[in-house]
Amino acid sequence: MKIIGLIITVTTGALLFYAAGDFPAWSDPASPASTYLSPHFIEKTMEETSVPNIVTAVLADYRGFDTMFETAVIFSAGVVCFFLLRISRREDEEPETRYYRHVLTGVTIQLKEGHEIPPSADFERIDSMWTPPDLIIKTGCRLLIPFVQLFALYVIAHGHHSPGGGFQGGVILGASVILFAISHDLRTAVRRMSEKLIGILCAAGVLIYAGTGALCLLLKLNFLDYSALAGVLHVDPITARSHGILIVEIGVGIAVLATMIWIYNNISSAGRYRQGL
């Protein structure tokens, strides 16, 4: 297999090297990719949408239909991870001995099969491999996470004027929750952000995106033509396109945030939601 692979790779590589001779010279302003379509977008984006960041404008406005289905792909990837890995509570055999921790005193108690703990908020369920979180890591992450989340919100909101947007901001928001899950443990993170909430957010993001498009359709313009929102938002049609991009980016951000956490939760615990990373 290695020899066949090597032959295939070397042959394909040689053909591509031969073809690379016909490519336009690197950083050539007159190359075909930079001459036909892109000057129109560079020159007209500002007057048509009033968004200085051309990448954001093309991503969410001119190519909005494409980005909507990219968001749907991410949503379906989260759902696929859930269906591949998640073990339902009925199939998952509960361990015979369970461990609880008294929150105030830190005392850990062990319960054998058949015994129940009186329902109270003082006890929290912990895993058998549970170790107390390190004080330095715990405090450091607690200090860091609010700033990470604030930066993520800035990235989403300021995507019109600087690099950034829904995808990046959503990933950073998801990464802050993943950081919380790593620094504490998975049970604590799931208690803060339950699986049901993640699923609802994941679908809500795609719904916000598609709903904005459908609203434009109801206001008698094309699907995802945000200038239709001018009457609703009480602004002129060009500013309405800028605001429409922001609404769509928020939808993308929510969907990406939820998907990242969902995939991480399922992979790090192999679908059991306990004994995580």
Added chain:
Amino acid sequence: MTDLISMVVAKYNYWIYITLMMIGLYAIIAKNNLVKKIVGMNIFQTAIILFYVSISVKKGATIPILEHGHGPDAHHVVHAVDYINPLPHVLMLTAIVVGVATLGVALALAIRVYNNYNTLEEDKILAQIREK
């Protein structure tokens, strides 16, 4: 000699992209471990993104965010030669995020395979399937 140097400078980005793509392709075909195959798949993907970003570069141009978009200097004429071609960037931005989604699905499949066969090596998995 100067011809050679200018030719190398004009084309080395393309050569590196081909090299990386072939490294990824070789890993997908010939590596035995499933996680190594997934790493190879991601290297292949980033190589293609490198190619797309390389064709968008223009000499003497700046990043595709318009200067003086708002404020007192607004509404001056924008020249296309001053800004890098933004269209390949848009295509690749979504490709990266979809890439991490496919990575998640691939790793989920690898974990399921490991739970069933207790190994990630392809030849051992195939041997276990033949035994059944």
Added chain:
Amino acid sequence: MIWPIDLAILTLVVVAAISALMVKDLLGASVLFGSYSFMMCLLWSIMGAVDVAFTEASVGAGVSTVLFVAAVFRTTRRTRD
């Protein structure tokens, strides 16, 4: 853009890619893949693709590495190739 830096990072990218595939420890491979992604991100920010570089820094070098480490933690570190 400064072409010696570009050339140096391009070489490092190839080295990181090959070593991520050669190393006989899956945890090491995932960390090397993270460094590969981060150098790719540097390369793209040199080329002026700031949005793409930002996405790669948060997605490729951040979340991808975490997912790889989580998957290796759930399966095994050992490999023969």
